[in-house]
Amino acid sequence: MARRRLPSLNALAAFEASGRLGRMTLAADELAVTHGAISRHVRHLEEVLGIRLFEGPKNALRLTESGQTLLAHLTEGFDRIEAGVRAVVDEEEGALDVSCTGTFSMRWLIPRLHRFQAAHPAIEVRLSASYAPIDFARERYEVAIRLAEHPLPKDAIITELLKEHFGPVLSADLAKRLHLKRVDDLKRAPLLHTITRPDAWVDWAARIGWKNTDLRGTDYEHFYYMLEAATGGLGACIAPWPMVIDDIRAGRLVAPFGFVLSEHAYVAARRPRRNRKAQVFCEWLQQEAENTPTP
Template sequence: MKRHLPSLNALRAFEASGRLGRMTLAAQELHVTHGAISRQVRHLEETLGVALFEGPRNALRLTEAGATLLSGLGRAFDEIDLSVRAVADPQDGSLDVSCPGTFTMRWLIPRLYRFQAAHPEIEVRLTASHRPVDFARDGFDVALRVGTPPWPDGAEVALLFPEQTGPVLAPILDTRGGPTFDGIPMLHTRTRPRAWEDWLALCAKPVTGGMRVDYEHFYFMLEAAGAGLGVCVAPWPYVSDDIRLGRLAAPLGFLASGQDYVALRRARRNRKSSLFCDWLKEEARDFAANSSAPPPRVALQTLT
């Protein structure tokens, strides 16, 4: 079907003006003059036969027709942007990475300076998310996730390291409740509500901790554990530095959870995501080799 569309430049000028609210701002974004934007919008109005803006020049407002057109153009330009990025392969520019928030803060960001030093031409843009990835819908180049197969369709999978989890608490509480954490508040998080249940299913150690306390985010729960407010189950990558520095203790050690940390990327490779995933695998190998989780200080009978 042949499409009868107005000038793309006119549509871009109008979309930027409507989105930003002023033609001067649209001119700055598109690197043209205010007069050029005004002419393109006027040309579009003449082509369509409707007014898209109303009011004085210094306080333009979208008409009903303008608001309708702007809504459709915004979605259309977003789709164009995703399609272009899906096939473009520039050597520099931005790389969009999706990653669970606490893993980003506790493991990725402390190491990211090494990638930036090696590749200053690449801007890594991080988005906190743990939801399932859909590369056909989402604009991410790489997504870091923890879980088990099957992984999303259309994704290449790079294994980073297996997950290990265990109870951690402040050293001041380490000897107070003994190996069963008797009377110590048991901390939970809404973002991983089965952490205690899953860990207890892996071992045959009875735990008789104190009252249940819930936190909205994993990071809040870890801060509470470090402040001596209770004991929580946490993955080794999240707490390895705190245990090494003596801010947290792990008297029952860590057990393999059966999940893996992986880097997912679009099946169609590009140079930026290849460089980033190769770097991630190197960092993961170094972490696994030099930061092994400590064994339990008390006997645990793991279930098989």
């Protein structure tokens, strides 16, 4: 096997931090060394490679084209190294990367997350938004929260959180103006849709046996925008109970015809290897889900 021919890893790390953060002083703080050490490492790397990585005056350095190319590769490489280290370290404290669909995160998880932080102050939950199927092989998160409408990783540890109930919601003022008494009265309401779940109205109508053939309406790019439009009185939308429970309790939305059970559930999936932070977080999620009333 050919021997790797790499410059000093300290020099590569110093340059990567300087380029990523934009200033050598910030790189020095991150790597816990002096500004002079960072500067010497970068100069040494430039000498070894025979190229300039930065240009411009000392107080306003900018990456050269070669520097930009090298930085992109190094940042990706160090990210993968960090992920590999974290993959085999089982710590009781520190950062825990959690992937969650955006609306579920904003409407259910974040309003309750303060209770986890109070109970486990040593664990820092770092949230990222994604609607993509769970892929532990390609992504760095340890826990993923999804509506289980896609196949789940076969070796993942699954915690079921909430069975999905969904139904039409709208503002109290709009419901009053429309004099909603029967489901057929919804024909007078502007209907709101989201492109992330375009068949929600059709699915709900089929489950309750509502014979309305005209379910056209306004499309919104994101679920969150559609819910905000409903809260603002622009129409009625189909929403899952966990997304609107706090709004209904506060009177911002009403659900005049209740909610019906869908075939999906919200789940938390974590990697099969032992990870105490992920296990503690999923146990907390399950407890919060059990404490969430059904509609």
